[in-house]
Amino acid sequence: MMHSIIRNKNLIAAVRKIIAAIIWLGVWQVIYLAVGQEILVVSPARVFQRILELATQTEFWLDTFNSMIHVLEGFAAGVVVGAILAPFTVKYRFLNDLFRPLLNIVKATPVASFIILVLVWIPSAYVPVFIAFLMVLPVVWGNIGEGIRKIDRNLLEMADCYRFGKWKTFQRVTLPSVMPYLVAACTTSLGLAWKAGIAAEVLSHAKYSIGGEIYDAKIYLETLDVFAWTAVVILLSVLLEKLMVCLVRAAGKKYNVEAEEKWG
Numbered sequence: 001m002m003h004s005i006i007r008n009k010n011l012i013a014a015v016r017k018i019i020a021a022i023i024w025l026g027v028w029q030v031i032y033l034a035v036g037q038e039i040l041v042v043s044p045a046r047v048f049q050r051i052l053e054l055a056t057q058t059e060f061w062l063d064t065f066n067s068m069i070h071v072l073e074g075f076a077a078g079v080v081v082g083a084i085l086a087p088f089t090v091k092y093r094f095l096n097d098l099f100r101p102l103l104n105i106v107k108a109t110p111v112a113s114f115i116i117l118v119l120v121w122i123p124s125a126y127v128p129v130f131i132a133f134l135m136v137l138p139v140v141w142g143n144i145g146e147g148i149r150k151i152d153r154n155l156l157e158m159a160d161c162y163r164f165g166k167w168k169t170f171q172r173v174t175l176p177s178v179m180p181y182l183v184a185a186c187t188t189s190l191g192l193a194w195k196a197g198i199a200a201e202v203l204s205h206a207k208y209s210i211g212g213e214i215y216d217a218k219i220y221l222e223t224l225d226v227f228a229w230t231a232v233v234i235l236l237s238v239l240l241e242k243l244m245v246c247l248v249r250a251a252g253k254k255y256n257v258e259a260e261e262k263w264g
Helices: 002-035 044-055 058-091 093-108 111-121 124-149 153-161 165-204 210-219 223-255
Strands: none
Touching (some): 044 058, 058 210, 058 223, 111 124, 111 165
C-alpha cells in the first residue's frame, strides 16, 4: 500500500514537471514568433535539432568532456581544501580571523572580476578549474565549520568517557554530525562551480570547451549555436546535480542523510 502511494506521488510530481516544461517551451515559442528574427531568438525545435546535429560530432563530446573535467577538478579541489581548512579555523581563532576576510571577499566579488584577474596570472586552460575551486571553497569551508560547531558536546564527553580514541570519535560522532552540512555544501556548490566554470571558459576563450564554443558562436553571430550550447549547459547541470544527489544518498545512508534536488 505504501509503495503504491509513493509511486502515485512520484508519478504526479513527474507529470507536474512535464506540464511546467511544456508551458515554458510554449512561452519560448510565442516569444520566437513575436520577435520573428532568428538572429535574436531561435525556436525550441531548431535548438533541439541543432543539439542532435552537434551530438553526432566528435568535437561536441570532446568539448563536453573537457568542460566537465574542468569543473569537477575545481569542485574536488574546493571540497578537499575546504574540508581540511574548516577544522583548523574552528579550533584556532587566529586562523579563522586570518582566512575569514579572504573567503568573504571571494563570496562577495563578482565572478567576472575574478576571471579577468586570474587571466593575468595563470594560463587560460587552468582558469575554469581555478574559478570553480574558488566558488566551492567558501561554501564547503563555511558549512563544515558550522557542522563542527554544532556537534553535541554531550556526545563528545560520552566518547571520551568510553575512551573511543580520536579515530573512533571521528567515525562515530564527528562524521555523522558534520555529514549533513557537507552534503548541503556539495549539492549547492556543484551548481555554482558549473556556472562559474562555464563563464570562465567563455571569458578565457578556453580551447575544446563548451564555453569556448559559446564564445565563438557569439563572435560569429551564430545565435542558433549560442542557444544550443546554452541548452547543453543547462541539461548537463541537471545531470551533474542528479548524479551528485545519487552519490550523496548512497554515501549518506549510513548517516541517515538525505540530499535535495534543486531541480526537483
